[in-house]
Ligand SMILES: NC(=O)c1ccc[n+]([C@@H]2O[C@H](COP(=O)([O-])OP(=O)(O)OC[C@H]3O[C@@H](n4cnc5c(N)ncnc54)[C@H](O)[C@@H]3O)[C@@H](O)[C@H]2O)c1
């Protein structure tokens with residue numbers, strides 16, 4: 001099978017050399033060799049959250065130490081609450097104390113939180129040292145580790161302080177997903193569904209057919225999905241790194257998702273909000289005559305198969321969501337930009353990849369989401 005040899009996706013970036021994303025079960029074993037080729041360093045700082053380090057840290061440490069590479073671990077408490085300037089400050093202080101120099105490389109071993117924080121540490125440490133992303137969650141493999149965005153959350157909002165700092169290498173070993181809790185797998189698969197929905201109907205078909213196996217982290221379908229999602233995301237960010245235009249298509253489902261998350265103070269997981277956001281944005285497109293009839297029904301089915309609720313979470317009142325969209329009644333006549341599908345597998349492009357939608361149409365869709 002083609003996957004056994006692994007899939008290598010090259011991502012181009014204006015911020016440095018092209019970098020490979022290698023998707024292959026067991027590729028972690030090749031980390032020392034790949035570091036020698038693509039990210040040689042005097043010392044390696046292995047940044048990880050305590051959960052992932054507890055599960056996989058020893059193996060990575062001994063892999064590197066066993067080949068004579070100098071590596072030291074720097075861990076922080078798992079969870080989005082750690083994605084802060086405080087964690088960034090603590091990690092950089094600890095690296096300074098340990099006298100890491102300019103000839104160091106940061107290894108980010110973990111989910112998207114680790115990738116974003118460690119990436120930002122690397123972007124700023126001594127004005128920038130290389131980072132190698134070793135994603136261990138599905139979200140990190142198919143989304144966060146590709147594209148070069150790094151950063152932290154602030155009290156004013158998520159991801160508001162950060163930098164573009166593309167990695168030298170992304171090592172996506174689907175075997176990590178076997179220790180990832182099932183609910184976290186589902187969260188990542190939502191973004192895979194999004195990739196299929198915006199760009200690749202056969203991929204969406206494949207995901208839908210394989211969903212039970214994917215949720216169980218079966219190696220073959222999982223590797224195929226990670227590889228295809230990475231290819232799709234890489235093709236988008238290689239074309240439009242700075243989100244000037246085309247990259248916006250990755251925001252499908254996310255305009256409403258972000259407003260829903262804010263309306264419930266992030267009490268709903270991001271993937272669940274995106275699952276619901278995709279269904280509602282498809283309904284919106286259908287109501288506007290932009291999206292083919294039946295699209296939202298099919299997305300509902302896929303989201304249900306991920307064991308993710310397809311209704312608004314308790315406490316997410318339509319009015320509240322509207323206010324977070326900046327399209328509430330106070331801003332009468334307010335409009336919000338949405339990325340809308342023309343059909344599954346294709347975005348509807350008018351003069352731009354997103355289009356303005358009047359507040360009344362959005363409000364109507366949100367109201368149906370409460371009552372159905
Ligand atoms: N930079 C980007 O382009 C980009 C894109 C998407 C998401 N993100 C960011 O990614 C974050 C979400 O990523 P996430 O869902 O991976 O969150 P996360 O890093 O918090 O990981 C989720 C949970 O799974 C655990 N975990 C990770 N891998 C594991 C494994 N193999 N086995 C067992 N447990 C494991 C983690 O410890 C954590 O508790 C958000 O902060 C989001 O903003 C960034």
Ligand SMILES: [Zn+2]
Pocket residue numbers: 191254270274
């Ligand atoms: Zn997302």
